[in-house]
Amino acid sequence: MKYDYIIAGSGCAGLSLLYRILKDPVLCKKHILVIDKEQKNTNDRTWCFWEKGNGLFESIVTHQWKTLEFLSDDFQRKFDMKAYRYKMIQGIDFYNFVLDFAKQFENVSFTSENITAITTVNDLAEVSTENTTYTATYVFNSTSLFYPKMDTENSLLQHFEGWVIKTKKPVFDKNVGRLMDFRLSQEHGATFMYVLPTSETEALVEYTLFTEKVLEKEQYKTALKNYIQDYLEIEDYEVLHTEFGIIPMSLAKFSRNIPNEKHIINLGTAGGFTKASSGYTFQFVQKHTEQIIDLLKNGKHPNPQLNFRDKMYQWYDRTLLEVILSKKMDGKEIFATIFKNREIETILAFLGNESSVWEDMKVMSCLPIKPFLVAGMKQLRS
Structure with a gap:
């Protein structure tokens, strides 16, 4: 059977796009197939992000904060936000929310299969699995099939283990x-x-690193136990939930489209929507999928092109990552300098690709010129 759209991968990007399609009165009638090797029925991750006002998934936000704090060796600072709120969504709540909504549509199908290839044949996109082949006008891909080459020369890994803990007091x-x-x-x-913290007795505590390789499993557990005891001064608690993740932070060029494959559009990390300098993904996926819907509704090719500001933000990210990879400054020093010298609204706007040029300059001006100038020039030539 030929579909209008195939969504390859049912994580954050794939299901965000599906939900937006089904919320549109015209696009919701399209025949859609969602393919993933796994069913989304576990609480495998937590997404945290910041935004102004209420977002598309506001009803499933677990908790939100208007005050954030940053701590380093020589200073500690609390920020009361005016426009932004820092929000948390649990993976299982997101999956259930979208999948329950999709059950209302007979034109939407799901299959649990391992995707082996995505290509274009006779002006249609073709998805091959271990069992069969499916075709569609467009395939929206968030699998790792088209990832560029990443190694220790051009990439770091953001890896983390998080515990949701509950205290008696x-x-x-x-x-x-x-x-x-x-x-x-x-x-x-x-x-x-x-x-x-989501209550006075419950919090997500997450140990996060930007490094070339992951640690041994016990190292994460030891770090979390020590932090909870030594810094949070908590002795009596239980662990309600654990999660582990790895996110690429790379100079490798992830592309929204594949050359000569106009019927295949990359989403999420595959499309370059994991921010290279921080690993944040959720809100960038939301902005991208919203753009895709606007193009589809207007009968245009659903692959939003990079504008000048998009390219500027990519250059900023690549420059910062180049500084860390070249060991001209470490991540702790960079983030501590920014958070010590600039206000939270400016920082979040900059990290969220929502800043003005003036705000860009304010953030960059507090960092040392030489390492960033050298790294920036190198990335302009790459």
Whole structure:
């Protein structure tokens, strides 16, 4: 059977696009197939992001914070946000929300298969699995099939283990999210903790590193136990949930489209929507899928082209990552300098690709010129 759209991969990007298609009164009638080797029925990840006002998935936001704090060895700072809110969505809530909505549509099908190839044949996109082949006018791909080559020369890994812990006594301020705590050993590379309380007795504590390779499993557990005991001063708690993840932070060029494959559009990390300098993905996926819907509704090719500002933000990200990879400055020093010298709204606008040129200059002007100038020039030539 030929479909209008095939969504290859049912993670954040694929299901965000599906939900937006089904919310549109015209596009919701299209025949859609969603393919993933796994069913999304576990709480395998937590997405945290910032935005102004209410977003498309506001009803499933677990918690949100208007105050964030940043900690390093020589300073500690709390920021009260005006426009932005820092929000958390649980993976299982997101999956259930979209999949339950999709059940209303008989024109939407799901299949659990391993995708082996995506190509173009006779002016149609073709998805091959271990069992069969499917065709569509467009395939929206968020699998790793088209990832560029990544190695220690051009990439870091953001890897993390998070624990949701519950204490017997109230110890947390649920109104304050700890965005980064760099008061940890930096022996492996940029290393920090998140602490995101959702009540006075429950919080997500996450150990995060930007390094060339992952650690042994026990190292994450030891770091979390020590932090909870030594920094949070909590002795009596239970672990309700654990999660582990790896996100690429790479100079390799992820592309929204594949050369000569106009019927295949990359989404999510595959399309370059994981921010190279921070690993944040959720909100960039939302902006991209919204653009795709606008193009589809207007009968245009659904692959939003990069504008000048998009290219500028990519250059900023690549420059920062180049500085870290070349060891001219470490991640702790870079982020500590920015958070010590600039206001949170300016920082979040810059990191979220929502800043003005003036705000760009404000953020960059607090960093040392030489390492960033050298890295920036190198990335302009690449």
